[in-house]
Amino acid sequence: MKRVLREPFFKVGVVLFGAVSALGILALFWLPHDPYAFVFEPLARPSLTHLLGVNDAGMDIFSELLVAVQNTLMFGVWVAGISVGLGAVVGMASGYWGGWIDAVLMRLCDILIALPSVLVLLLVASIARPSGMELGALLGVLSFPIGAKVVRFQTAHLKETLYVEVALQMGASGWYVLRRHIFPALAPLIGFSFAGRFRFAVMAQATLAFLGLLSPSEKSFGMMIRQGMQYYYLDIWWHWIFPPVVLLGMALVGVTFVIFSLEGVLDGRVKGVLRG
């Protein structure tokens, strides 16, 4: 852990990501205007009342941005939680019990890995128009198998260790061993893959929203960039398009730095495996 904290990449990453998150936390307590109210003068320039001006529909851009930060973080945690949670449960079950459970679960994972998940998402989003959270759940389910495979491998390896054998000899149940011995040993790996999935989810949300596949009422960076880009020939880029672009970049670069510094410490074991 100490080695991670000394990494310059880790520090910069935490600062970048922390700065973005701070805006999201700020929005919990304070918003300058109602981000959903379209009551202001459309395309107004930035001023003291509207720090980043007003968009074409008459919404305060700064308030929109704060809510977009919140939505992005929530979406990331939601998708990563589902993906990593499923991956951990399936991987541990598969690796620990083996046999037909392993065979069935791993074949399912193989099919899901072979499925081009973003295209599934595109298809579902364009035809069914689900809400952002529903789409996130689908993304989580589609993306769990790679994590599950890594967890399975590690679990099967841990099962052979002496301390697990001793615990089993002393009459510990499978559940107890998984909870008490295997899960804690996997925790760093799971935390690491959570960061990877989070990054993937934030990118996916920005992409889908930019392509117009998420509901326009759900504020997000991608959505704001999409709306601003319709007016790029006006002199609005610096207060309308750039803020979401910069915050999205900052959040993603921040998480990427954290992931790479963790990768350096955890080393070869997980290198590159969890990035999809």
Next chain:
Amino acid sequence: MARTFLSYALALGVMAYLSYGLPLWLPGDFATAMYASSDVVLSPQEEARLTPVPPSFLAYVGAFMRGDFGLSLAYGVPISTLLGEALPWTLLLGLCAYLSSFAVAFVLGVESAFRRASKVDRRLSGAMVSLDGVPELVLGVVFLLFFGAHLGWFPLQGALTPYSDKSGIAHVADVLAHLCLPAMTLFLASLSGQFLLVRVSVLHVLPAPFVSCAHLRGIGPWRVRYKYVALNALLPIVVRFGFRLASMVTSLIVVETIFAYPGIGSLLMDAVAKRDVPVIQVVVTLLSLGVVGMSVLLEGVAFWLKPKGSLA
């Protein structure tokens, strides 16, 4: 090996069935989307005439296999015509950007790995890690605004200057000028991932005894790097590369949308906006076919690369 192919075949089946079934299971269609905001009231008979009777799944797949993609609802022209117009642009953009990014990433990755922990390696890797955090959406928008709109160096959108009848060199120059920004965006967006992948894979091969042995035998550094080490690092590169294919297609769609480049991605997003379901079905299925086909091909290459000596 057979099992891998089976999962790909099943995945393709799932994809085809989803593309077939999703539009049928859901309410709303082209006719309702088209007339939703107008005062036209359709009688059930009129609506039935606008909404084609869905074929069975087998007929759907059969028609697809014959290359009979049907008509676009929005344009009333065969989908194959639309594909024929869009595909060359996508191929031009995708091949230019991705082939150059593989080549550059491969050479940089190998060279950087051989100079591991040196100043060059640290800086290059640091820069690539930073670049890896920047998605093509951010890069594309910044390029469009800065090089296109602000500096005016490149055209802002499309693949050709509209209504111009340039020919010969002027035509080629026009195509290249339009290609520059989207290709640059895609190139940079995929470069970092490829670079880091190559570098890590080479780093794993370097400690092998045959590398020091090759050095000791006095084999030149270039031969050692590319013939001995890089070739042996190729297997993990090919395997991991397969995982990236789907995201490469997504990047292509995003970049085409940003620059309104008239390729497959723009065709797809235009169809989504118009709820032109047949076009969505065909394009998504074709893209999946492309991704799965490439994955199978890569699996084949990986199998071929795998050492199969009598000692193994």
